[in-house]
Amino acid sequence: MDEARAFITQCYQELNKSESDIMFRLQQIEEELSEAGTYTHSNEELVHGAKMAWRNSNRCIGRLFWNSLSVFDEREASTEEEVFQALSRHLDYASNGGRIRPTITVFRPSHPNKPDIRLWNHQLIRYAGYVENGQYRGDPHSIEFTQKCRELGWQGGGTDFDVLPLVVQIGDQPPEMREVEPHLALQVPLRHPEFDWFGDLGLKWYGVPIISDMELKIGGISYKAAPFNGWYMETEIGARNLADENRYNLIPKVASCMGLDTTRAATLWKDKALIELNIAVLHSFKEDGVSIVDHHTAAQQFRLFEENEKSADREVTGDWTWLIPPVSPAATHIFHKEFNNTWNSTNYFYQPKPY
Numbered sequence: 001m002d003e004a005r006a007f008i009t010q011c012y013q014e015l016n017k018s019e020s021d022i023m024f025r026l027q028q029i030e031e032e033l034s035e036a037g038t039y040t041h042s043n044e045e046l047v048h049g050a051k052m053a054w055r056n057s058n059r060c061i062g063r064l065f066w067n068s069l070s071v072f073d074e075r076e077a078s079t080e081e082e083v084f085q086a087l088s089r090h091l092d093y094a095s096n097g098g099r100i101r102p103t104i105t106v107f108r109p110s111h112p113n114k115p116d117i118r119l120w121n122h123q124l125i126r127y128a129g130y131v132e133n134g135q136y137r138g139d140p141h142s143i144e145f146t147q148k149c150r151e152l153g154w155q156g157g158g159t160d161f162d163v164l165p166l167v168v169q170i171g172d173q174p175p176e177m178r179e180v181e182p183h184l185a186l187q188v189p190l191r192h193p194e195f196d197w198f199g200d201l202g203l204k205w206y207g208v209p210i211i212s213d214m215e216l217k218i219g220g221i222s223y224k225a226a227p228f229n230g231w232y233m234e235t236e237i238g239a240r241n242l243a244d245e246n247r248y249n250l251i252p253k254v255a256s257c258m259g260l261d262t263t264r265a266a267t268l269w270k271d272k273a274l275i276e277l278n279i280a281v282l283h284s285f286k287e288d289g290v291s292i293v294d295h296h297t298a299a300q301q302f303r304l305f306e307e308n309e310k311s312a313d314r315e316v317t318g319d320w321t322w323l324i325p326p327v328s329p330a331a332t333h334i335f336h337k338e339f340n341n342t343w344n345s346t347n348y349f350y351q352p353k354p355y
């Protein structure tokens with residue numbers, strides 16, 4: 001009730017509702033809570049709550065656009081089949097032929113007498129990862145989940161970029177698995193504006209990052225299945241997914257193709273290769289008409305967000321260690337300030353893996 005009260009009060013004030021609307025709604029919720037042990041958000045509360053949760057996401061640099069989130073209310077979905085169909089609609093709507101729309105699909109929340117719906121995937125689109133006697137293939141981040149999919153009967157193509165299947169579980173029932181239809185998995189082959197050899201590396205990345213393993217909490221209600229997406233910032237792909245040593249680890253390969261002197265750290269060959277990888281990501285997404293933002297523009301947008309929040313008399317909370325981009329952090333204003341890393345309770349949270 002405390003959490004409901006805090007949420008409803010803030011939500012209704014932001015939506016310019018009256019004091020008596022708030023009193024009436026809280027009365028209603030109190031009754032529902034004592035009878036059912038939970039309460040049900042109106043569609044309006046769900047939509048605004050999901051937006052507030054984004055606005056409160058301390059680690060996100062893209063929060064300027066919180067109020068333009070598209071919210072699909074799929075609380076009626078009760079079978080695996082209905083969940084798969086809703087996920088397909090999300091993929092189609094969010095991808096939008098490349099003009100990516102920030103979107104969340106919200107499935108039914110935890111309920112005293114209904115089984116939880118859980119998505120096993122970390123992201124709806126993600127590449128499989130394999131390791132066999134010390135030999136790695138694909139995305140090492142996905143190794144454990146890929147193994148689970150294989151136990152469920154999935155056979156990957158064994159390439160570095162196999163799109164993993166969707167896995168949905170309801171309560172204690174065995175999880176169900178479904179391949180993503182290829183036309184719903186937008187992907188961008190990577191090439192470089194000046195280095196012709198870059199395209200021959202055969203690299204690509206998917207267009208839409210749709211986080212599907214986090215819990216959305218609104219006013220004390222827990223939505224454990226609520227996949228959401230924005231669009232990529234290029235460093236996520238070029239400076240982390242493709243570059244981290246425990247991910248695709250491509251810096252040495254790119255550096256050697258560039259003909260850099262990799263015998264001494266002081267030639268800054270890693271830094272040079274990293275920049276070209278990021279340029280390739282931006283260039284390829286742009287050319288293919290798939291939304292992406294560079295880290296300088298994203299930081300400018302974040303500054304606007306900070307200004308907007310100040311005007312609305314709200315404090316921006318943030319996690320500096322995540323807000324700074326991994327490339328040239330000190331070239332953004334974010335590096336040079338401090339943030340209060342308190343977590344507002346209407347938010348997106350990590351939760352234990354269902355497998």
Ligand code: ARG
Nearest residue numbers: 209229230231232233236241
């Ligand atoms: N960093 C994650 C990845 O590289 C995606 C996290 C969400 N990113 C976003 N731009 N909405 O896949």
